[in-house]
Amino acid sequence: MKLSAYSHSPGAHCGSASLRNLADFYGWGFSESVCFGLGSGLGFGYYERGPASRIIMGRNGGLETGYFETLGIDYDERSGQKWESAWNDVRESLADGVPVMLFVDLYYLDYFKSDTHFGPHILLCVGIDGDEVLLSDSEFDSIKRLPVSHLRDAWNSDYGFGPLDNRWLVVRDPTVETPFETAAETAIERTATMLLSPDDGDWKTQGIDGIRQFADDLPAWTELEDTSWCARFAYQNIERRGTGGGAFRRLYADFLDEAASEVGLQEDVPTQLYDIADDWTHLSTTLKNASEAEGEEQAQLLENASDQANAIADREEAFFDGLRKL
Known part of the structure; x- marks a missing residue:
């Protein structure tokens, strides 16, 4: 099961590139930088927990939801579900032809080969093939495959800028309400x-x-x-x-x-x-x-x-x- 209408493109940043790929999928016509700006993604945070004892970050955590709210696009976001419930919701969205945004720890993404926990890393789930999930990840030129069991670890990691809690987001109505x-x-x-x-x-x-x-x-x-x-x-x-x-x-x-x-x-x-x-x-x-x-x-x-x-x-x-x- 793969979304045949979905086209993957890499980008500068995981969140804004995922939004840009959704913009291409739904025909909104926004570049990655415009997606980042419309989501009010710019920010700064100084943090005392994470991969190092002192962390800085140049964006804020509300980019993805801010983007949809600013444009008046109807979306659904969930977190805190048990694995089985969250995974069933993802499968149902894919069956309906809808890509699903996931928030994960890239440490568990085999294709990264990273020894550092880092999350949330944002990507789009665009299909399932047997025991593997198909992921549109902005860091790579093509769709990546990952065992579903490894996605489970990545999706519910306690590392990063806070627990990831099986967080996902989908567009319910792609109509852009705001000029x-x-x-x-x-x-x-x-x-x-x-x-x-x-x-x-x-x-x-x-x-x-x-x-x-x-x-x-x-x-x-x-x-x-x-x-x-x-x-x-x-x-x-x-x-x-x-x-x-x-x-x-x-x-x-x-x-x-x-x-x-x-x-x-x-x-x-x-x-x-x-x-x-x-x-x-x-x-x-x-x-x-x-x-x-x-x-x-x-x-x-x-x-x-x-x-x-x-x-x-x-x-x-x-x-x-x-x-x-x-």
Whole structure:
């Protein structure tokens, strides 16, 4: 059982690429960057639990649901079901010709060959073939196969940014109710507000306040037992691991560039965010170097990273305050 009408394409980020593939499937016509922007995916979180003892993330956790809500698309989302119930729901959706978005720990995805737990990693389930499930994963050029038993482990992992709890999401009615201009304006306003006045939720600190807390804490990372791994993972979460580069800022700048004429943004607005994305990339290089250094050299690099992160916080505060006023 495979969705014959579904066409897979890879992308920059797992969540926004999955949304883009759904946009292609349903004929919504949105690029990946537009999907990311309409979902108000940009953010920042500083976390004290996960693969390393200190974690940063450049997006927020509401991208996928925010996308559907902003566009007025009817969807159904479930989590916390027992395996049998959740799996039956997935099978029924596939039988109805509907792809299912799954939130998983990539450690259990054989084709990744990863020794690090990381979740949620977002992908689309697009078929079942015997004892294997067919997965549309943005990191790869073609549909991947995975034993159903391994999906069970990946789908209910306790690792990552919180328990995954067999979470899934499907589109119930693909009708887009909200005009693009209205949706884009709403999404931009929400993004700016979340960065400037965040609700901390389960994170230690979110938004621009979170960037400043991260910056202020960096010199003290030398006291951690996993200093090098924290620095390495922070580098990866800025520049790799599906961010599109620059802590997701390039992906969001692409959205602003595409939406500029629709929402009346000046041409230099996306350029300003591209410049900020470059600053994040430079910070990631400092963190990567710190992960490979020791002693006083590592301490000095973390001090340098602290200065860079504080400067980024200042730039982002001015940028998003201006964007919200626009």
